[in-house]
Amino acid sequence: MTIISSTIGFPRIGEKREVKKALESYWKKAIPLEELLAVNNEAEKIAWKLQADAGINLVGLDGTLYDQVLDTIFYLGLAPARFSSLSGYEQYFAMARGVPGIEALDMSKFFDTNYHYLVPELTSSVSPKPDFSILFDKIKRGQDTIGKDKAVPIIIGPNTLVGLAKPADASTPFDHDGAIKALLPAYTQLLQELKGMGVPEAQLHEPILATTDAAKLKAEFTSSYGELSKVGLPINLVTYYDDIGDAYEWAVKLPVQAISLDFLGVPGSALGNETAALIEKHGFPSDKRLGAGVVDGRSVFADGEFPGKLIAALQDKGIKDISVQSSVSLQHLPYNAELETALPKELQSRLAFAKQKVAEIAAAAKASPSKGVSLTSALPPVNDPKEQIEEKLFNRSQEFKTRREAQIQTVEFPTTTIGSFPQTAELRRARLQFKKGQLSEQEYEKVINEYIKYSNDEQERIGLDVFVHGEPERTDMVEYFGVKLEGFAFTENGWVQSYGSRYVRPPIIYGDVSRTGPITVKEFKYAQSLTEKPVKGMLTGPVTILNWSFPRKDLSRSAQAYQLALALREEVDDLQKAGCRVIQVDEPALREGLPLKRARWESYLSWAVRAFRLSTVVADPSTQIVTHLCYSEFADILPAIDGLDADVLTIENSRSGDEMLRALAKYGYSRDIGAGVYDVHSPVVPPVDFIEKKIKTFLDVGLLSGNKKLLWVNPDCGLKTREWSQVLPSLENMVAAAKKLRNGSTATA
Structure with missing residues (x-):
């Protein structure tokens, strides 16, 4: 059995919000672009090295100046026509914030989180003009920092990117399937170049698989990943924010090397039991690695023995190739609980921020398996008391x-x-x-x-x-x-x-x-x-x-x-x-x-x-x-x-x-x-x-x-x-x- 550790995202802000301060200084013209990029690059380097030093085998190269969806729009050359007079970071930040005479991209919540993303605007005849040079620079910096064998690029998958988009012209019908097909040559080009750079695998993040509509996306996913798999670069198909429900049976058969699943679901609930139940019912393919999202990426409370118990239960099910990771990207957590010295001591000992969650991931991957744990019973119970409130308190007079x-x-x-x-x-x-x-x-x-x-x-x-x-x-x-x-x-x-x-x-x-x-x-x-x-x-x-x-x-x-x-x-x-x-x-x-x-x-x-x-x-x-x-x-x-x-x-x-x-x-x-x-x-x-x-x-x-x-x-x-x-x-x-x-x-x- 092979148990490794992996990360699928980390705070991009710097331990002391260095990136925020530099970004706002740049917008105020107090520092040049070069200084902003230097601060951002150093924050990324520190974060990647922190994860590698903790013992993580595959480190997701997270990092953005504004938003990862905006990054993908930018890399693929999908800026709407109204931004065509601009280029480089001037165009990038104009899409984020607008400039006189040009409205910014729409902003919306990223699935069920308090993170906001910039909404892609796509036409029925999508024509990407990719330039991946900034992404490749990031990957090269990651490889120089932690080694080629650990540095893994994070990419928003084509199905999720199109699923998050809106039509550039509201009066024109939008062909989602056609848009995905139009983007595939650019994604194929990207994977080919990543393969040439020697990355161990690519994480393609597809959280859209956790939505109700995922059950209807079988044809699009089968077609797109059938095409992308031809490149020959190992792909880790990463999902999160909930189980993948009715899509599970066909999604785990897609031609990828790893499938990452969220075992914890929404905050404060036991819905993550659904992922365990799906594996109980349908099993998991023996030719794939399971990315087991067992460390809670949406809670600041330490996970204790739970991750190790669940990994042991998965092993008991005969799953031999497992990567221990967080349930969602750790971008949704604060950076480091060690900085919190003023909290009550009894609470401090119960907390785990992103840095501590990384340690939990590494520890769970190294833990000795304890046999005989039921997969579903390994999940933590959630108390749900009944509130006793008079009905009249819910209605105005x-x-x-x-x-x-x-x-x-x-x-x-x-x-x-x-x-x-x-x-x-x-x-x-x-x-x-x-x-x-x-x-x-x-x-x-x-x-x-x-x-x-x-x-x-x-x-x-x-x-x-x-x-x-x-x-x-x-x-x-x-x-x-x-x-x-x-x-x-x-x-x-x-x-x-x-x-x-x-x-x-x-x-x-x-x-x-x-x-x-x-x-x-x-x-x-x-x-x-x-x-x-x-x-x-x-x-x-x-x-x-x-x-x-x-x-x-x-x-x-x-x-x-x-x-x-x-x-x-x-x-x-x-x-x-x-x-x-x-x-x-x-x-x-x-x-x-x-x-x-x-x-x-x-x-x-x-x-x-x-x-x-x-x-x-x-x-x-x-x-x-x-x-x-x-x-x-x-x-x-x-x-x-x-x-x-x-x-x-x-x-x-x-x-x-x-x-x-x-x-x-x-x-x-x-x-x-x-x-x-x-x-x-x-x-x-x-x-x-x-x-x-x-x-x-x-x-x-x-x-x-x-x-x-x-x-x-x-x-x-x-x-x-x-x-x-x-x-x-x-x-x-x-x-x-x-x-x-x-x-x-x-x-x-």
């Missing part, structure tokens, strides 16, 4: 049409923002000084209040209709709430990439969740005291807090969501008692937690929707509840979104071609809607006529039968990552466009 009359009344095309304003260097510095004891609580509160007043004054000047306080006191929309709740722990360096240079620091849920006191009321009351306009109370919803945290593994996700909802319910009630008339409870991660298998959707959506309602239905009829959803596909869960029973729905819209607007109109959504009119992830200031055209689409698609008082005008998302020099003119143009449409005039520029 009045229907929407009745309560809307008691809520704030607005002008046509009312304007607002989503919540956050720029986190300036001065603000971050004051927060750090307060944390270090260099600023007193009173001094820090003065800084926060000055920021709130500045934000308020600018909103008054610009003429927004509903204000926000700007969230200067918040580091992150999840972390901030977790700090105020019992049952959470927080890291100092537990950063995880969300996209590009945007990182989050997910809290760890390790105990029962409860609220100890008001969280947001003080800042709201101060902001509201400055204006006669309504100021929104700003909360993060229970499902998003759960999905953007590292949950417990011994308690169901639904139980943890309900605990969070009960805590937030108290906050909603305190805000309205303080005079807050509009409370926004954001759930951008609602769809993100949706299982990849449609058969499991109903169960998830049921408890997710009920958790949101549990947190919000304490609101009086006169209190307007707003929610915000962004950067995911929501058209297929509109009944669930309707079921949230929010009074106002705000969504991302600027990058997605108004698809969500058309879906909402077709569905007949009847509550207030605020569709984003410009992209907050781009530094480009949108002109008035651009925003006016976006607002007009609300009417063009027939939203709310053209009731302009229910059609809100707002940016796509929060403005935290932008600079005031970008935010203020953008909001000025947004308000100007709304006013022109109210007055029936036409914007010109």
Whole structure:
């Protein structure tokens, strides 16, 4: 029997976020491209060497300046025509962030994670113009660092790349099968050149196999891998985020040398049992290596004896050739738990970040097998207690049409923002000084209040209709709430990439969740005291807090969501008692937690929707509840979104071609809607006529039968990552466009 170890992805950010800092300095023109690349290359070298030194036999050469899907688009020469005047990294970053006159690629969530990818735009006649020189340079650097026998390239597979794409022209039917066939010569060329470079194998990542639609992809996978296998380079077909279900029987017969499977499934559940059950039922081919994803790549808790037990159980099944690896790419974990010195000692000993998970992988590969362990019983049990909550706590006291009359009344095309304003260097510095004891609580509160007043004054000047306080006191929309709740722990360096240079620091849920006191009321009351306009109370919803945290593994996700909802319910009630008339409870991660298998959707959506309602239905009829959803596909869960029973729905819209607007109109959504009119992830200031055209689409698609008082005008998302020099003119143009449409005039520029 051969047991080796392998990695399928690792954090790309550097142990201390070196790549983020260099990337943002490059964008600000503070450093040249050469310095950015040098910092990135050094971070990659350190990560690869760390894995090899830990004893990993095959190291996946992870690393990207922004996003691995964008990298693949770039390598294959698939930039849309609007970027044709640009080249090199100028084109690369333009696709990611946009430039004046050229919109960036759409952004969406990568399967069921909080990682965002850039959406490929493909035509029916795809014509790749590949240039793999940057990829080959990375591989050569990897080979020089850890040796040719260990350095393994990671490539997004053709079926997943096309599956993640959208048609470049929404009016033209998109031939997925034809697009895959058109890309195969470029993929074949790539594998041929990799073979010439002496790589031991190539990882082709195909997580699309974990989706419901995978069962329909047999012909495409059989054809594409039949063609790619002719090159003669060993291929490791890597899947993750769930089991591969009905595709298992034919997928394991594809002409590849290794199949990598996720044995753990979605976070906090026992769904990974399905992979074990598939092997129990169908066996595993004796001519292939099984990539056993037994180390949990989505949990910061150490795996203990579980990986070794499961490997032993697989051996008992007669599987002789096994590679021990993580269930998913370790990019979804923080870098190194050794940096966390302030956590409770009893928790520290239970944690394993990416570096420690690599050690777990290597240790499991070397462990002596213990015979007689059942394959399915080797998986950890998950507790799923039944919550006892009265049904009346899930329903508001009045229907929407009745309560809307008691809520704030607005002008046509009312304007607002989503919540956050720029986190300036001065603000971050004051927060750090307060944390270090260099600023007193009173001094820090003065800084926060000055920021709130500045934000308020600018909103008054610009003429927004509903204000926000700007969230200067918040580091992150999840972390901030977790700090105020019992049952959470927080890291100092537990950063995880969300996209590009945007990182989050997910809290760890390790105990029962409860609220100890008001969280947001003080800042709201101060902001509201400055204006006669309504100021929104700003909360993060229970499902998003759960999905953007590292949950417990011994308690169901639904139980943890309900605990969070009960805590937030108290906050909603305190805000309205303080005079807050509009409370926004954001759930951008609602769809993100949706299982990849449609058969499991109903169960998830049921408890997710009920958790949101549990947190919000304490609101009086006169209190307007707003929610915000962004950067995911929501058209297929509109009944669930309707079921949230929010009074106002705000969504991302600027990058997605108004698809969500058309879906909402077709569905007949009847509550207030605020569709984003410009992209907050781009530094480009949108002109008035651009925003006016976006607002007009609300009417063009027939939203709310053209009731302009229910059609809100707002940016796509929060403005935290932008600079005031970008935010203020953008909001000025947004308000100007709304006013022109109210007055029936036409914007010109």
